[in-house]
Amino acid sequence: xxxxxxxxxxxxxxxxxxxxxxxxxxDVDLALRAGAVTCLIGESGSGKxxxxxxxxxxxxxxxVRIAGGRLLFEGQDLAAIDESGMRAIRGxxxxxxxxxxxxxxxxxxxxxxxxxxxxRIHTTTGRAARRDRILALLDSVHLPDPARLARAFPHQLSGxxxxxxxxxxxxxxxxxxxxxxxxxxxxxxxxxxxxxHLIRDLQREHGTSVLFITHDFGVVxxxxxxxxxxxxxxxxxxxxxxxxxxxxxxxxxxSLIAAVPKLAPPPVRPASTAPLVVEGRKIEKAYGARGLxxxxxxxxxxxxxxxxxxxxxxxxxGESGSGKxxxxxxxTRLMPVDGGEILLSGHNVADLSRAQMRPxxxxxxxxxxxxxxxxxxxxxxxxxxxxxxxxxGTTPAVAQEEARVLxxxxxxxxxxxxxxxxxxSGxxxxxxxxxxxxxxRPDILVADEPVSALDVSVQAQILALLADxxxxxxxxxxxxxxxxxVALQVCDRIAVMRQGAVVEVGPTAEIYASPKHPYTAALFAxxxxxxxxxxxxxxxxxxxxx
Amino acid sequence: xxxxxxxxxxxxxxxxxxxxxxxxxxxxxxTPALFPGDPFRLVGPALQPPGxxxxxxxxxxxxxxxxxxxxxxxxxxxxxxxxxLGAILFGVIVGGLAGYYRGAVEIVxxxxxxxxxxxxxxxxxxxIVAILSPSVTSExxxxxxxxxxxxxxLVRGEFAALGGREFILACTGLGAxxxxxxxxxxxxxxxxxxxxxxxxxxxxxILIEAGLAFLGLGDPNVMSWGLIISAxxxxxxxxxxxxxxPGIAILLTVLAINxxxxxxxxxxNPRLRER
Numbered sequence: 001x002x003x004x005x006x007x008x009x010x011x012x013x014x015x016x017x018x019x020x021x022x023x024x025x026x027d028v029d030l031a032l033r034a035g036a037v038t039c040l041i042g043e044s045g046s047g048k049x050x051x052x053x054x055x056x057x058x059x060x061x062x063x064v065r066i067a068g069g070r071l072l073f074e075g076q077d078l079a080a081i082d083e084s085g086m087r088a089i090r091g092x093x094x095x096x097x098x099x100x101x102x103x104x105x106x107x108x109x110x111x112x113x114x115x116x117x118x119x120r121i122h123t124t125t126g127r128a129a130r131r132d133r134i135l136a137l138l139d140s141v142h143l144p145d146p147a148r149l150a151r152a153f154p155h156q157l158s159g160x161x162x163x164x165x166x167x168x169x170x171x172x173x174x175x176x177x178x179x180x181x182x183x184x185x186x187x188x189x190x191x192x193x194x195x196x197h198l199i200r201d202l203q204r205e206h207g208t209s210v211l212f213i214t215h216d217f218g219v220v221x222x223x224x225x226x227x228x229x230x231x232x233x234x235x236x237x238x239x240x241x242x243x244x245x246x247x248x249x250x251x252x253x254x255s256l257i258a259a260v261p262k263l264a265p266p267p268v269r270p271a272s273t274a275p276l277v278v279e280g281r282k283i284e285k286a287y288g289a290r291g292l293x294x295x296x297x298x299x300x301x302x303x304x305x306x307x308x309x310x311x312x313x314x315x316x317x318g319e320s321g322s323g324k325x326x327x328x329x330x331x332t333r334l335m336p337v338d339g340g341e342i343l344l345s346g347h348n349v350a351d352l353s354r355a356q357m358r359p360x361x362x363x364x365x366x367x368x369x370x371x372x373x374x375x376x377x378x379x380x381x382x383x384x385x386x387x388x389x390x391x392x393g394t395t396p397a398v399a400q401e402e403a404r405v406l407x408x409x410x411x412x413x414x415x416x417x418x419x420x421x422x423x424x425s426g427x428x429x430x431x432x433x434x435x436x437x438x439x440x441r442p443d444i445l446v447a448d449e450p451v452s453a454l455d456v457s458v459q460a461q462i463l464a465l466l467a468d469x470x471x472x473x474x475x476x477x478x479x480x481x482x483x484x485x486v487a488l489q490v491c492d493r494i495a496v497m498r499q500g501a502v503v504e505v506g507p508t509a510e511i512y513a514s515p516k517h518p519y520t521a522a523l524f525a526x527x528x529x530x531x532x533x534x535x536x537x538x539x540x541x542x543x544x545x546x
Numbered sequence: 547x548x549x550x551x552x553x554x555x556x557x558x559x560x561x562x563x564x565x566x567x568x569x570x571x572x573x574x575x576x577t578p579a580l581f582p583g584d585p586f587r588l589v590g591p592a593l594q595p596p597g598x599x600x601x602x603x604x605x606x607x608x609x610x611x612x613x614x615x616x617x618x619x620x621x622x623x624x625x626x627x628x629x630x631l632g633a634i635l636f637g638v639i640v641g642g643l644a645g646y647y648r649g650a651v652e653i654v655x656x657x658x659x660x661x662x663x664x665x666x667x668x669x670x671x672x673x674i675v676a677i678l679s680p681s682v683t684s685e686x687x688x689x690x691x692x693x694x695x696x697x698x699x700l701v702r703g704e705f706a707a708l709g710g711r712e713f714i715l716a717c718t719g720l721g722a723x724x725x726x727x728x729x730x731x732x733x734x735x736x737x738x739x740x741x742x743x744x745x746x747x748x749x750x751x752i753l754i755e756a757g758l759a760f761l762g763l764g765d766p767n768v769m770s771w772g773l774i775i776s777a778x779x780x781x782x783x784x785x786x787x788x789x790x791x792p793g794i795a796i797l798l799t800v801l802a803i804n805x806x807x808x809x810x811x812x813x814x815n816p817r818l819r820e821r
Binding site (some may be wrong): 329332334354357358359361362365366368369370373374375376377378379387388391392433436439 | 674712713715716717718719721722726731734735757761
């Protein structure tokens with residue numbers, strides 16, 4: 001074994017008084033070796049990003065500081081180094097890539113200029129040599145037409161291209177250690193697969209040590225050599241990727257792995273012949289076409305047809321920009337549509353005004369993506385849930401009584417009623433959001449990415465709750481998600497959307513077994529950790545270890 | 547809101563400002579007891595320097611400067627608070643309508659707002675008072691009329707940002723009316739910035755009032771700080787105290803209001819708060 005590039009010894013990071021715990025991380029021991037990818041995995045609030053910030057001396061001082069331990073990098077203790085010493089290391093010896101490349105790039109400078117700046121500050125190469133190096137770097141991250149991209153501004157690039165440019169910048173000075181903090185979380189699944197490949201290839205080529213921070217076990221399976229699992233600031237398990245994923249020792253690791261939605265063949269269900277409750281015909285929606293000066297329109301929905309039968313769950317799957325959320329908002333009439341028909345049990349609601357729409361609102365309710373943004377921060381939970389019935393004429397006393405019953409139904413304590421949303425965790429807030437949607441006793445529930453903002457263990461609970469409620473109240477559900485694994489688990493039928501159009505729709509088992517459209521097949525192939533999950537679903541003696 | 551007040555209490559400069567304001571408020575309440583009678587009354591020889599029988603001296607007509615300042619404080623606070631409330635009411639209506647309905651409504655309302663912003667505030671205030679004839683009411687109207695555009699733009703921005711938030715969308719989904727969304731959900735969620743900016747407006751209003759009174763556009767029958775300065779400016783070199791003490795009163799009051807306003811801004815506005 002080689003000596004580690006970075007040796008983290010008993011690292012503790014102190015939090016200011018009043019935080020939910022005294023230390024962000026406590027006594028973390030971690031050795032990052034050359035040529036290896038170490039994944040640090042944990043749920044939100046586990047302190048995983050704090051470790052990365054501590055290494056680079058980027059903790060939000062003075063409130064958060066290193067309380068103990070050493071960070072040995074090339075014979076120096078990074079915990080004790082001064083700011084000028086850290087500057088010489090940061091960027092040159094240790095580089096970092098972030099979750100959102102748009103905020104990490106300067107929007108006013110071209111990609112080439114930003115790369116040039118790094119080379120100019122840290123090296124003595126001449127202008128022409130720097131230019132060649134820039135083009136070589138952009139080429140090495142597989143960006144098409146490096147000469148043109150060097151002249152492009154960050155906003156002219158796609159999310160994946162921006163992340164590639166960030167990686168080129170991070171690797172420009174051939175650092176010994178690369179820290180990647182959730183670098184693919186903001187990307188679409190097909191782009192994510194490409195970026196993971198790229199990081200893996202470049203890391204092998206240069207022998208760089210990589211600390212990869214993530215919350216996704218699928219990503220871990222795809223990229224890691226070794227894994228460290230962080231729970232509430234303590235390392236509960238670490239080891240080789242095959243050991244940790246194949247034979248997890250700690251109960252926390254086991255529960256996390258069990259909660260990962262499986263890319264498993266769904267049971268074949270008989271086709272529903274129940275009556276249609278939602279029928280969309282040739283729905284049209286374009287953005288940005290209106291206004292005084294016109295402007296180029298983006299077609300978010302192009303002649304979309306959608307059918308939802310009573311009691312079934314229809315999954316709408318697609319990448320960002322595919323129009324799936326627009327479809328959800330069109331069906332609930334939260335936004336006007338430009339054309340087509342939306343039939344709720346036979347009534348066309350596509351052209352109704354807001355006042356005319358009001359009586360129909362009871363029938364179709366929505367659960368939103370972001371549990372932090374979808375609840376009014378100034379309302380008590382009981383008022384949030386009771387609001388719908390009160391709007392529709394129920395007396396406040398009765399509505400509040402019903403709201404208390406709903407709290408129990410979604411698995412919240414009655415004492416939650418008098419509290420404010422900020423006192424709850426993300427999963428609990430999503431339960432409140434579900435209770436609000438149920439308060440009007442709808443027939444149809446439209447769920448727009450209801451679990452994508454949640455930790456994986458909470459995700460499983462919310463999905464179970466939705467399934468339970470749907471069965472008990474005999475709801476029909478339109479379930480929008482970017483995660484095929486989740487869609488396989490909860491949906492009877494799946495519609496795959498791309499660039500505003502439905503490219504394929506069919507029973508879940510059929511879509512999984514024999515996707516007809518090449519795009520659907522590409523989506524399945526890009527699911528992180530697909531190989532690992534297929535291996536995991538086979539008996540144990542057949543598993544191969546990398 | 548409770549956490550915001552706790553943060554405010556940790557800000558020493560803001561507490562200092564609050565202490566000055568509290569002192570001013572006590573002075574206003576105690577004025578009838580401390581200085582019984584009309585502040586316009588002649589009580590002693592003219593141009594008495596401070597420190598003698600009259601704590602802050604007397605003016606050219608032999609009126610007690612201390613009494614004038616105490617009565618002037620009442621006028622200044624009344625006009626400052628009154629004009630600010632008027633500006634907030636009007637600004638919230640205009641900004642709220644523009645930010646909520648967007649489109650043509652927004653274009654028309656915001657162009658009107660910008661039109662008001664391009665006219666120098668003080669000149670417009672002079673014009674309005676001159677048209678309405680000088681009185682406390684017309685001063686309040688004039689100052690409110692030049693102060694509302696800032697509030698309108700703030701509220702429009704807040705409403706526009708809130709309009710895209712999911713909880714507003716969720717309310718629309720429940721079938722809520724426009725009025726319900728505006729008054730139950732949007733306004734309560736932008737009270738903090740309105741309070742913070744509004745508190746700073748009081749200081750500006752007091753300054754404009756003093757300026758108007760100095761130019762003789764204040765209510766001639768109501769004592770105010772600007773009026774004292776205006777009366778004393780002819781003897782500035784021989785009787786410095788007449789202009790100096792009301793000047794200090796204005797300085798301290800506006801400073802205190804700004805400190806409190808900044809403190810409120812920091813405490814209530816999460817964007818400015820350090821993480």
